[in-house]
Amino acid sequence: MGFMGNKKVQKLPSIRRMPTYLHKLTQMRKNGLDTVSTTIMARYMNLEPIVVRKDLELTGVTGQPGVGYKIKDLIDAIKSFLNWHNTAEAVLIGAGSLGRALLGYEGFEDYGLNIIAAFDADPSKIGSEIHDREVFDIIRLPELASRLQVNMGILCVPNEYAQGSADMMIEGGINAIWNFTNVSLDVPEHVVVQREVIASGLAVLSVKLNQRIMEE
Amino acid sequence: MGFMGNKKVQKLPSIRRMPTYLHKLTQMRKNGLDTVSTTIMARYMNLEPIVVRKDLELTGVTGQPGVGYKIKDLIDAIKSFLNWHNTAEAVLIGAGSLGRALLGYEGFEDYGLNIIAAFDADPSKIGSEIHDREVFDIIRLPELASRLQVNMGILCVPNEYAQGSADMMIEGGINAIWNFTNVSLDVPEHVVVQREVIASGLAVLSVKLNQRIMEE
DNA sequence: AAAATATAGATAAAAAAATATCGATACTCT
DNA sequence: AGAGTATCGATATTTTTTTATCTATATTTT
Known part of the structure; x- marks a missing residue:
């Protein structure tokens, strides 16, 4: 384990x-x-x-x-x-609506992040371009990640594919995963994961709202 | 102030x-x-x-x-x-790529959040539907927010319109703002704000990666 | 030039969060 | 039935984070 x-x-x-x-x-x-x-x-x-x-x-x-x-x-x-002086290159896995939004976000340049390619399993997406980045077949993730020498992966797939996709990233030599799924990934020690839970902010907002209402 | x-x-x-x-x-x-x-x-x-x-x-x-x-x-x-038993209704302001992604996110139902309408200033978007929600002219935000009795607003506009949009929301009676812009909003005391900074997670990931690399 | 004001930095204190310990309760397996 | 194990809840401890205080330095105002 x-x-x-x-x-x-x-x-x-x-x-x-x-x-x-x-x-x-x-x-x-x-x-x-x-x-x-x-x-x-x-x-x-x-x-x-x-x-x-x-x-x-x-x-x-x-x-x-x-x-x-x-x-x-x-x-x-x-x-x-x-360490945002040296631009980090990343690949994005899962070109759904969130993935698209992240691909379209131009602010990342300022943060030293450069998303160089996207991966997806949907044949209708494979081969297309989203915000100037080509979408590759997810099957090719390990091969390409390793060839491109990327070490960061942005994970935006549906929950059920999260662990499998993470495994492929790691196989391809990726050692930093920005995880937007609802799954706690099981990864080897040398891999670093940052999980982004969008609903956390909503939870905090809800509590703030509650407490305010309760007081008045 | x-x-x-x-x-x-x-x-x-x-x-x-x-x-x-x-x-x-x-x-x-x-x-x-x-x-x-x-x-x-x-x-x-x-x-x-x-x-x-x-x-x-x-x-x-x-x-x-x-x-x-x-x-x-x-x-x-x-x-x-x-307080996620009682569904909260929200409006979304700014139907850019992030706004679209949020409109398309189906998980919010589970969190008691229901986005009932979107607002934007772009004439090409106004009147269209995104993920089954109509996009209204931002001018109508105060009027509609108040008529629909919404009390939560999701703010996804470009930074320069953030404060103005927030003011309109508040005018329409909204008292909880989920702020995805890069701006600290100036709001009256009764209004609650939760700011979501996407790059925060990236910063944490960067530091984790650094520290790991430095140790080995 | 002197007094008032604003500032960073160092140190100290307070508050909050994370972690540990221990006793009582329930389940599991022999 | 009894021994061993897993569990929660209460309390205590440690660590981390947040906040305050005080001093020396610079700027501004009188």
């Missing part, structure tokens, strides 16, 4: 906020700004300044007391913290 | 796991099972049993020492904890 192997990543909440900092900082730089303080940043992001300071501390960047941080430094520090 | 008003929701990590419990439990019930233990559940979800027990405790459900929990009880308890 080869699972449970992933060591725990710490400071998850801070890590999750990094892309938003990055987005805002990039915007600021475009607007000609050079420095920013935690106070300003906090206001933009609806956070407490102390949270921002702690988050940024994580990237190792150092600001100037009385002044703030250099925006350029911050951007670089966050990118290298996330 | 009316923000920062939302009281903090606690046990967020547990809440985020609820939909996954629910999904797995529903599946188990379909397979004819009646009871489940935290050990089994933990194995399915790649968690420690103690985590599962603590999570379930939150729903108020009570199990039987030596036996486990009744699956039916758990399902009910989780649903009522999330």
